[in-house]
Amino acid sequence: MTYDVSAFRAGFPALAAGTAFFDGPGGSQVPSAVADAVARTMTAGLSNRGRVTEAERRADAVVVDARQAAADLLGADPAGIVFGRSMTALTLDLARTLSRTWHRGDEVVVSTLDHDANVRPWVLAAQAVGAVVRFAGFDAATGELTEEHVAEVLSERTRLVALTGASNLIGTRPPLARIAERVHAVGALFFVDGVHLAAHAPVDVAELGADLFACSPYKFLGPHCGILAGRPALLESLRPDKLLASSDAVPERFELGTLPYELLAGTTAAIGVLAGLGGGTGTPRERVVAGMTAVERHEDGLRRVVEEGLAGLPGVTLYSRAARRTPTLLVTFDGRDPGDAHRFLAGRGVNAPAGSFYAMGPSKALGLGLAGGLRIGLAPYTDRDDVQRLLDGLRAFLG
Incomplete structure (x- = not known):
């Protein structure tokens, strides 16, 4: 098609x-459809999320719809969709939270193919707890990063592997599903920076083997914000920093402050525009x-x-x-x-x-x-x- x-x-x-x-x-x-969705949301009358007033219900619907749209885009569970200011901010927050489950001498794997947003957050988090950072290389002659490159730096001490879904510099798409098998075989979590991948190809986080997957709507026709898709059970096991009065439910537990409702509406609209390009019917x-x-x-x-x-x-x-x-x-x-x-x-x-x-x-x-x-x-x-x-x-x- x-x-x-x-x-x-x-x-x-x-x-x-x-x-x-x-x-x-x-x-x-x-596209205009996205800008219009942002404008409509900002001018329609909003309150904090709730079920009493029309404005409260409107805000709640914007969030629910955006979680479902992001889940449709990524093949994920809407209960595991977290929104944030950017992929970078979400990854920094997540890295700090995950590092509380690490111990001195544990290992974290990143790659030399990655954008710094999927390197530095993990390096800083590892340094804070005394974990070791190991780098998976790639073949500069071919641009390829293979499962063997990752396997070379895995061990029984590996707790997390963070890898790009596609290089923002040279476009390389590593074989994520095969890499995920190696990562899970040593009992580690697999985090995928999907910012560049989600803008150019269909994504199914389960098929890719990603425990956690982050992307940015402004790369695929949407507004500036970030999306993190995680398994709800995994997110339930993590305790991020948050305000005392803020919700402890997942995924709200990971969302700091009031969400930008207009940007979430724009994200839903952008995904809708992309869905319209296939010319077909069926489920969202x-x-x-x-x-x-x-x-x-x-x-x-x-x-x-x-x-x-x-x-x-x-x-x-x-x-x-x-x-x-x-x-x-x-x-x-x-x-x-x-x-x-x-x-x-x-x-x-x-x-x-x-x-x-x-x-x-x-x-x-x-x-x-x-x-x-x-x-x-x-x-x-x-x-x-x-x-x-x-x-x-x-x-x-x-x-």
Whole structure:
């Protein structure tokens, strides 16, 4: 199933100005349907959640609907959906909470492929309790991170493995289900940073073997907030810091302060937009899977066009080489600064940023230091004209 990208693009006010956006990995553009949901919620009359007044009931419905929508997106239990300010904030809070179950000498595994939001929180938490941090490497030549890379650093002392679902720098999609089997075999928990994965492919947290999975709606057409999906029984066993009077129920136990109702309404709307791209019927979950399958097919087709175009340009090195990857490409240019390419393209109305994008580990492993490269990120609204403008711009930049 494919969708009409021209009709889809018409729903994005930001696209009307003619800019070609290849910066989706840093945050996608937002359709009118999402902005309208945010505005309606903010102006409809809200109170704190409750069941007495209409405003209370409206706030409660927004939260319940958002939990269900997030569960539909991720194949998760709505009772295990936690909302927060961002994936980073949720992960820092979770790491502090989980570390209370660790002891000196216990081990935590992170990877050199990951964004720092899935490295530093675990490093800080481990340091606070005297746990040991071990790093799983990846093959810089192929971009692959395999189950063997993770197995090399597992032991009977491993308590948690935190791994990306897809690299935000080079797009690599590790074999999560096979890695989960290795992780669970030593009795450890498996945390997946799904920020980059959830924006580009269908997700089923149970099939992936993730005990905990975090993502960010603003990467998939929604507003700025974070989602954590966990097994309810696991969340019940954890005791996060909270105010004395705040709810001790799960998942509210993990949500600090009053939730941003307007952003949750926007998140529900964004997931609804994605579900509509599959053109099918069925349960909400089935529609979301169909929609994300259509997104993946559309983006993969355009990714191949970009890769073929890059192969024909002189002095270009492509670092996104894994067999399974998102439509996110990192390139450098012989003798040229990626930042110069970023600025040159911006002058032609093409947004493709340069840097290492908080993914310092893989950037260093690839020999790029903190400078990184030019990142080309495709999104559900990217079309062939955008791609042609990108390639024409790079051709002009290279002379």
